[in-house]
Amino acid sequence: MSSTIPGQRRYVCMLCMHIYDEALGDPDSGLVPGTLWEDVPEDWCCPKCGAAKGYFEAEARFDSPSSP
Numbered sequence: 655m656s657s658t659i660p661g662q663r664r665y666v667c668m669l670c671m672h673i674y675d676e677a678l679g680d681p682d683s684g685l686v687p688g689t690l691w692e693d694v695p696e697d698w699c700c701p702k703c704g705a706a707k708g709y710f711e712a713e714a715r716f717d718s719p720s721s722p
Contacts, residue, residue, distance in 0.1 A: 665691055665710040670703035674710060 662676035674694070679685040682701060685694060691712075698707050 662688070663691065664713040666713050667700045667703065667705050668709050668711055669705045670700060672700050672702035673713070674700075 664676070665674045666672070667674075674680060674691070676690050677687060679687045679689045680694075680698075680701060681687075683698060685698070691710075694707060696707060699705060700709065
């Protein structure tokens with residue numbers, strides 16, 4: 655189960671499908687939990703495959719349908 659905080663997003667590496675979750679950050683790279691995507695340095699790379707930040711895309715958000 656994800657610990658994503660409302661308003662925070664997830665980004666998917668289009669090469670290896672690794673997910674960067676703003677709520678979790680990337681502690682191994684020094685990105686603390688809560689680090690927003692725009693605050694991730696441009697020279698940051700995917701920790702799984704080494705792809706540049708530009709290979710990541712925002713994950714589509716699907717809100718749950720509202721009850722009638």
